[in-house]
Amino acid sequence: MTTPWDAIFASMQWGRYPSEMVVREVMGFLPRLRIDQLEALDLGCGAGAHAALLAENGFQVVAVDSSAEALKQADATCFTRSVQVMVQLVRADYIAAWQHLHGKRYNVVLDWLSLTHAPPSKVVEVAKRTVEDHLAAPGRYILGVFGTQTDPAALEGRPPVVRWSDLDLADLGQSLSIAALGRGGSTTTRYHLEEQIYTRTGRRVQIWCLVIEND
Numbered sequence: 001m002t003t004p005w006d007a008i009f010a011s012m013q014w015g016r017y018p019s020e021m022v023v024r025e026v027m028g029f030l031p032r033l034r035i036d037q038l039e040a041l042d043l044g045c046g047a048g049a050h051a052a053l054l055a056e057n058g059f060q061v062v063a064v065d066s067s068a069e070a071l072k073q074a075d076a077t078c079f080t081r082s083v084q085v086m087v088q089l090v091r092a093d094y095i096a097a098w099q100h101l102h103g104k105r106y107n108v109v110l111d112w113l114s115l116t117h118a119p120p121s122k123v124v125e126v127a128k129r130t131v132e133d134h135l136a137a138p139g140r141y142i143l144g145v146f147g148t149q150t151d152p153a154a155l156e157g158r159p160p161v162v163r164w165s166d167l168d169l170a171d172l173g174q175s176l177s178i179a180a181l182g183r184g185g186s187t188t189t190r191y192h193l194e195e196q197i198y199t200r201t202g203r204r205v206q207i208w209c210l211v212i213e214n215d
């Protein structure tokens with residue numbers, strides 16, 4: 001089955017570079033992990049820039065995407081960066097079907113600009129399930145979604161996007177922190193916003209980074 005992302009990935013090189021926010025969140029967490037705690041899950045991995053970054057820093061990575069074209073690019077990215085052996089690419093729809101992930105827990109769980117394409121109620125449901133079922137302790141869940149000030153024209157060509165306000169984010173953060181606390185231990189929640197101006201088009205893009213951390 002093809003997805004709207006197949007046409008996008010077939011027509012352009014998309015997401016070749018990791019986001020600075022993801023780099024900061026992963027690299028800032030790394031010193032807190034032992035060598036046997038380097039397990040990562042990348043949901044909606046696209047062309048694999050973040051999966052490769054994680055693998056280059058010692059993580060065993062399970063990278064999930066429903067688009068065959070995206071996974072083709074992710075495979076090429078991992079090959080070029082010599083990390084194929086560290087990255088398991090899984091073709092699956094992680095919103096519709098969850099059984100592929102076998103209830104395993106990961107120290108870093110990343111969902112960068114993938115779930116932001118789902119309606120808010122789905123985002124809450126899937127993000128809660130991800131934190132409850134897949135976030136290890138110590139573990140960091142890193143979610144990237146678009147903010148309300150994002151120029152809709154900057155998102156042209158993508159499947160529909162929901163843009164999130166600070167209040168939406170606060171609510172989402174609270175639901176996720178309750179989900180994480182349900183497992184015991186202690187949890188911190190934070191979120192921050194970054195704005196980028198796409199240099200090619202001059203259009204404004206806002207991205208929220210929400211982090212849920214288990215100790």
Ligand SMILES: C[S@@+](CC[C@H](N)C(=O)[O-])C[C@H]1O[C@@H](n2cnc3c(N)ncnc32)[C@H](O)[C@@H]1O
Nearest residue numbers: 005015044045046065066067093094095112114
């Ligand atoms: C904007 S791209 C982001 C890719 C990557 N996370 C990055 O930051 O470069 C969104 C990706 O999420 C994937 N995706 C969207 N919904 C998905 C779903 N339900 N299951 C699996 N992958 C999904 C798409 O195929 C696409 O590769």
